[in-house]
Amino acid sequence: MDLVSPDFPFWLRASHLINFVLIGILLRSGIEILSSLPRLWWRNDCAPGTEWLRFTKRKLPKEEGVYTSLMDEKPVSPLLALPGNENIGLGRHWHGLGVMLWVLNGVIYVVLLFATGLWRRIIPTSWDVIPEAWESFKIYLGFGVPDVSHFTPYDSLQMIAYTGVIFVIAPLLIATGIAMSPTVRTRFPWYVRLWGGHQGARSIHFLGMVAMSIFIVVHVGLVFLVHPTYNLPHMVFGVTDTARFAQAFTIAIATIVVVIGFWIFLSYWTLADRARAHRFLVPVTEIGRKMGLGWVKMKPNSPGQYTEKDISSFHWTNGLPPTEDESAYWVASRDKDFADYEILVKDITTGVEKRVTLEEIKALPRQEYITTTTCMQGWSATSKFTGARLSDVMGLLGPRPEGVNYVMATSYGLAQKMYDNRPREPFYSVIDLNDADSEMTILAYERNGHPLDIHLGGPLRLRVESSHGYKMTKWIAEVAWIADYAEYGDGRGGTREDSALQAFNGRI
Numbered sequence: 001m002d003l004v005s006p007d008f009p010f011w012l013r014a015s016h017l018i019n020f021v022l023i024g025i026l027l028r029s030g031i032e033i034l035s036s037l038p039r040l041w042w043r044n045d046c047a048p049g050t051e052w053l054r055f056t057k058r059k060l061p062k063e064e065g066v067y068t069s070l071m072d073e074k075p076v077s078p079l080l081a082l083p084g085n086e087n088i089g090l091g092r093h094w095h096g097l098g099v100m101l102w103v104l105n106g107v108i109y110v111v112l113l114f115a116t117g118l119w120r121r122i123i124p125t126s127w128d129v130i131p132e133a134w135e136s137f138k139i140y141l142g143f144g145v146p147d148v149s150h151f152t153p154y155d156s157l158q159m160i161a162y163t164g165v166i167f168v169i170a171p172l173l174i175a176t177g178i179a180m181s182p183t184v185r186t187r188f189p190w191y192v193r194l195w196g197g198h199q200g201a202r203s204i205h206f207l208g209m210v211a212m213s214i215f216i217v218v219h220v221g222l223v224f225l226v227h228p229t230y231n232l233p234h235m236v237f238g239v240t241d242t243a244r245f246a247q248a249f250t251i252a253i254a255t256i257v258v259v260i261g262f263w264i265f266l267s268y269w270t271l272a273d274r275a276r277a278h279r280f281l282v283p284v285t286e287i288g289r290k291m292g293l294g295w296v297k298m299k300p301n302s303p304g305q306y307t308e309k310d311i312s313s314f315h316w317t318n319g320l321p322p323t324e325d326e327s328a329y330w331v332a333s334r335d336k337d338f339a340d341y342e343i344l345v346k347d348i349t350t351g352v353e354k355r356v357t358l359e360e361i362k363a364l365p366r367q368e369y370i371t372t373t374t375c376m377q378g379w380s381a382t383s384k385f386t387g388a389r390l391s392d393v394m395g396l397l398g399p400r401p402e403g404v405n406y407v408m409a410t411s412y413g414l415a416q417k418m419y420d421n422r423p424r425e426p427f428y429s430v431i432d433l434n435d436a437d438s439e440m441t442i443l444a445y446e447r448n449g450h451p452l453d454i455h456l457g458g459p460l461r462l463r464v465e466s467s468h469g470y471k472m473t474k475w476i477a478e479v480a481w482i483a484d485y486a487e488y489g490d491g492r493g494g495t496r497e498d499s500a501l502q503a504f505n506g507r508i
């Protein structure tokens with residue numbers, strides 16, 4: 001076989017180490033994300049009892065609207081998850097930061113691999129690798145080790161495994177990760193369908209993670225078991241200098257210990273001051289969000305993208321309807337079938353406000369579409385929603401003055417859980433004008449052709465199709481033009497941002 005230099009150049013060793021650190025961040029934050037809804041489905045309606053895998057003993061009630069997804073969250077130790085202890089928001093930011101750096105590192109690695117010609121050491125160019133790999137595999141099965149002359153620097157089995165990890169599994173993880181974004185789903189529904197919908201993408205993402213984890217365990221194990229006197233100096237110093245084995249071994253073990261320590265440190269650093277972690281992580285991940293999806297404008301589904309056939313038979317819930325204590329008004333109105341229901345539409349920048357009845361909202365032009373809701377916790381459900389465009393409702397105030405930058409929607413209901421467990425405050429969410437003006441942002445009053453179900457926000461809820469569910473305030477009390485969201489709540493732009501430390505930008 002034609003040999004490229006067996007040496008490992010510095011860039012290769014550096015990107016290998018960086019990859020190790022980042023994969024750990026991705027795996028650990030991935031565990032955090034999974035723990036917020038520890039179930040996996042192939043079906044997009046996520047009906048209770050139809051999951052193909054679950055990591056919780058809790059049985060789900062079959063009835064809709066009695067059990068919220070927040071109740072399904074499961075705490076995981078900070079030793080295992082990043083950051084652990086039910087912090088899905090921060091877990092997602094770590095995942096986002098990890099992905100940005102991992103993809104960057106991966107692209108640099110692949111470009112250099114091709115630029116230097118070193119790809120020839122990894123990517124098989126002859127079918128001979130298959131019988132050769134089979135021979136090596138049989139030797140390993142007999143607890144033997146192929147002769148060192150086979151490693152040039154990789155043997156056929158390694159070539160197949162590395163090519164599979166770099167050019168199949170890693171791209172698969174990226175592709176299925178993208179398929180879980182609500183912005184991508186709204187704009188390119190065919191792409192999400194390609195993966196079997198949101199739940200298919202989520203399940204395949206999980207299986208890719210399992211494959212990657214198995215690879216890591218076997219790979220690290222074999223480095224120490226198969227010709228370690230050659231491998232370790234090669235990995236650490238770039239050359240096969242068996243005389244420096246002891247030194248390389250020590251450095252490799254010390255590096256692994258330090259990296260694991262660093263992973264765990266990140267968890268405790270995050271948990272020590274979650275608001276600080278949010279302040280650090282969100283602006284950094286926002287770069288990726290903006291570059292990736294900030295520019296995408298939503299447009300109504302074209303006919304046929306979703307059909308009535310796609311409508312889910314089950315719809316998950318987050319948040320329960322207001323109780324008498326939370327809103328006596330909402331409860332009294334419900335008892336009258338919402339005949340007198342009204343909301344407040346205001347412009348906080350000028351002080352202008354207007355009471356608007358449900359009837360008036362229904363008299364505005366109807367906007368109707370079939371859409372998939374996703375909660376960033378992981379579930380999805382497809383429904384047809386009908387309502388008035390938010391821009392038409394806000395338009396009842398007249399032209400929008402200069403100085404308005406956001407729309408804030410506040411609920412009659414209270415948040416499920418507050419940061420620091422302080423008394424619960426009304427649920428609210430804030431969206432920017434790009435999303436507020438979208439034709440895919442409505443105040444919905446019907447679902448699947450009947451009045452909006454109580455548990456899904458009846459009689460009126462916000463729908464922001466560009467975003468995850470946490471942007472969609474249910475049981476609307478008030479919609480307002482505001483200049484800045486820093487003055488409301490904890491200043492992060494919504495209840496789930498304040499209390500679950502989600503990002504203001506809900507498009508990913």
Ligand SMILES: Nc1nc2c(c(=O)[nH]1)N[C@H]1C(S)=C(S)[C@@H](COP(=O)(O)O)O[C@H]1N2
Binds near residue numbers: 413414468
């Ligand atoms: N008032 C109110 N609105 C809310 C919530 C809530 O707890 N209270 N949860 C939000 C979250 S996190 C999600 S995922 C969606 C879920 O919408 P659904 O219950 O209609 O499926 O509602 C959002 N709107």
Ligand SMILES: [Mo]
Binds near residue numbers: 318375376377470
């Ligand atoms: Mo959610």
